[in-house]
Amino acid sequence: MKKTLMLLFFCICSAFLATGCEKKDINRLSIVSAVGIDKTDNGFAVTFQVVNDYVLSKINRIDIAPVSIRKVEGMTVLETMTKTSNYITDKYFLYHFRILAFGEDIAREGIQPFLNAFLNVDQTQHKYNIIVIEKGKAEDALKIHTTLDLIPGYAIEEKIRNSRDNFGLGLNFNLDQLLSLNVSPGSNFVLTSVRVDGDVEKGTKGDSSKSVNPEAYFVVSNFAVFKEDKLVGYFTEKESLGYQYIMNNIKKSIVTVVLDDESVLTIQVRKNSCSKKFVIENGKPLVKINCRVYGSVYEDMSGMTKFTSAYMDEVITKTEYEVTKMIRDSITRAQTEFNSDVFAFADDFHRYHPKFFRTIIDRYDEVFPEMAIDIKVKFHLERVR
Numbered sequence: 052m053k054k055t056l057m058l059l060f061f062c063i064c065s066a067f068l069a070t071g072c073e074k075k076d077i078n079r080l081s082i083v084s085a086v087g088i089d090k091t092d093n094g095f096a097v098t099f100q101v102v103n104d105y106v107l108s109k110i111n112r113i114d115i116a117p118v119s120i121r122k123v124e125g126m127t128v129l130e131t132m133t134k135t136s137n138y139i140t141d142k143y144f145l146y147h148f149r150i151l152a153f154g155e156d157i158a159r160e161g162i163q164p165f166l167n168a169f170l171n172v173d174q175t176q177h178k179y180n181i182i183v184i185e186k187g188k189a190e191d192a193l194k195i196h197t198t199l200d201l202i203p204g205y206a207i208e209e210k211i212r213n214s215r216d217n218f219g220l221g222l223n224f225n226l227d228q229l230l231s232l233n234v235s236p237g238s239n240f241v242l243t244s245v246r247v248d249g250d251v252e253k254g255t256k257g258d259s260s261k262s263v264n265p266e267a268y269f270v271v272s273n274f275a276v277f278k279e280d281k282l283v284g285y286f287t288e289k290e291s292l293g294y295q296y297i298m299n300n301i302k303k304s305i306v307t308v309v310l311d312d313e314s315v316l317t318i319q320v321r322k323n324s325c326s327k328k329f330v331i332e333n334g335k336p337l338v339k340i341n342c343r344v345y346g347s348v349y350e351d352m353s354g355m356t357k358f359t360s361a362y363m364d365e366v367i368t369k370t371e372y373e374v375t376k377m378i379r380d381s382i383t384r385a386q387t388e389f390n391s392d393v394f395a396f397a398d399d400f401h402r403y404h405p406k407f408f409r410t411i412i413d414r415y416d417e418v419f420p421e422m423a424i425d426i427k428v429k430f431h432l433e434r435v436r
Contacts, residue, residue: 080144081135084118085204086179087189088165089154096124097131098190100204101139117201120194128168145174149208151181151226152189152245155282163280166229177226180208183275183282185244192247195254195267207269211243214271219295219304219320220288221271237397237415241274241294244285278391286381293381296342296374297394299325306346308369314353318370320346321433329399331407336418338396339425344374347434356435363432370430378426386420396422 087098099121121138125131135143151169153162162181169175184192193203200206215221222243232240247254247267254267274291276284286294295301306318328339348356348366385391397415401408411418 081139081141082144083148084202085150085193087152087193088157089188089190090156091124094126096122098122098193100193149179150204151179153183154188155186158183158282161280180223183242183244185246185272187247191251198265210271216302219292219301235398236412237392238395239278239391239393241276241393244272244275246270246272276389276391283389289377290381290384293377296323296378297325306370306373308373310365314351316351317349318346319349329403337423342428345431367430367432371428375426375428382424390420392419
């Protein structure tokens with residue numbers, strides 16, 4: 052009897068709880084896939100890329116644009132979000148948005164206020180990737196129709212992931228990671244930049260996505276370098292890869308080398324492992340970087356791959372030189388042109404030499420450009436194809 056009463060009580064409670072589940076779920080929400088922020092004459096504008104669920108439906112699919120764009124101007128992020136109710140039929144839903152894109156103009160002025168604002172948005176997971184639109188506006192990038200993915204915001208994310216896993220150029224920085232870096236004295240950061248190639252105006256039309264040669268498309272570009280929260284410039288492609296070697300972010304990549312007989316080789320890098328040692332010599336900071344790179348000769352454009360020890364020794368020497376140069380150029384540019392420690396050297400000196408770091412923290416902008424760097428790269432040739 053007691054079990055029956057308990058079961059009845061449980062069923063009644065479940066019924067009451069179930070009444071709270073109205074039909075106001077997915078069908079009454081406007082799902083945002085990407086958000087863009089640009090500078091305007093009156094402040095800034097936030098662009099929301101909203102998914103059209105009728106296109107994604109497998110049943111009764113309608114031939115209309117997979118996403119729609121809503122641009123809202125305002126003085127605060129919350130103001131723009133609230134104003135979206137004037138433009139869309141349902142409440143916006145940010146839980147699944149993947150990309151937060153900053154136009155170059157607003158990135159050069161500083162992104163910290165926007166990061167703080169999005170920190171307070173309780174709908175998000177803080178897992179979205181934060182990127183910069185190189186030499187362009189976020190609004191224009193979010194308007195581009197894509198051919199390989201229905202939703203442009205998701206297409207950007209997938210291209211960044213693909214580049215990161217196969218070439219080493221993509222990078223994922225979410226909100227929590229950026230905010231933690233901004234707290235660390237002396238430490239700065241880089242973000243992935245995305246470039247729009249082609250005719251932006253034509254790329255926003257639906258006919259572009261139906262062409263085998265689209266009018267405009269996204270390209271994962273070089274890393275955007277920040278000092279504090281402001282964009283100060285861009286690494287080159289090789290400097291960006293050099294950064295990835297230092298930070299142990301290379302999963303797979305390639306290195307092109309030219310031998311003494313002018314043969315051009317492609318070295319396929321399988322993985323890398325970089326260790327850093329932070330020492331004080333004569334009262335000055337010194338960073339010792341030791342990298343182990345593993346890979347194989349994938350192709351020799353001379354058509355005459357050799358298997359002699361002299362050939363392999365030259366391949367090893369040339370590969371070590373190229374990787375060392377990428378690392379060196381990346382650090383040198385960060386020191387001389389940007390004066391931005393994007394490698395977290397400041398954090399490491401703080402960790403391993405806290406007393407010394409306290410003596411340089413107030414003048415770190417003077418110390419970092421003069422910091423001595425010792426780089427050693429060891430290439431392990433695993434295979435010659």
